[in-house]
Amino acid sequence: MNALFQLSAPWWHFILRAVVVYALVLVLMRLSGKRAVGQFTPFDLVLLILIGNAVQNGINGGDNSLTGAAIMASTLMVLNYAMAMLISRNHRAERMIEGAPVVLAREGKVFPRVLRRELVSEEDFKEALRMNNIEDVSSVHLALLETNGHITVMAKSRD
Known part of the structure; x- marks a missing residue:
């Protein structure tokens, strides 16, 4: 014992x-x-x-x-x-x-080099768009890879 x-x-x-x-x-x-x-x-x-x-x-x-x-x-x-x-x-x-959040896309433009560097596949990025009810990347104001690994997507304002 x-x-x-x-x-x-x-x-x-x-x-x-x-x-x-x-x-x-x-x-x-x-x-x-x-x-x-x-x-x-x-x-x-x-x-x-x-x-x-x-x-x-x-x-x-x-x-x-x-x-x-x-x-x-x-x-x-x-x-x-x-x-x-x-x-x-x-x-x-x-x-x-x-770490710090990383910009993946801004004003409808995706940054492919950043996606590759951060190991985010195109499919993962598209899924994040769908999860935020965004049909096309041209509607993206800002997409961030957060420090926790989630992708936050903000749509352009509809003026």
């Missing part, structure tokens, strides 16, 4: 491992682009599961104790809360961590 709670390393190793792996995964997710985060495909889900499996040993260092699990889970929760607090209070940190 004691083995369930016995740590295989000092407690601070678990905190350090959780912080490093959290930062690594955060950077990798940020580098993967907005669409990868905002619009999960089956491939993205598989990738997320595999990343979780790949970093598991990096966090726990082979420790299977309940105490280690509690330390790591608590550390990850505190990191997540601290990150949310930082982002809500610091505009520069928010921009660095979450």
Whole structure:
């Protein structure tokens, strides 16, 4: 019974491992682009599961104790809360961590290079138009790829 709670390393190793792996995964997710985060495909889900499996040993260092699990889970929760607090209070940190919206189209003109760079397919863009009841791109005032991966489309005013 004691083995369930016995740590295989000092407690601070678990905190350090959780912080490093959290930062690594955060950077990798940020580098993967907005669409990868905002619009999960089956491939993205598989990738997320595999990343979780790949970093598991990096966090726990082979420790299977309940105490280690509690330390790591608590550390990850505190990191997540601290990150949310930082982002809500610091505009520069928010921009660095979450990015900024990207203009995909303006005044009826689509920017194909931007679509490719942001990994937005033409079909995804057309779907966003349909979801906003816009039949033709010429009716678009502004289309933005938001930081959460969703596409916001604003129609031209009908004067």
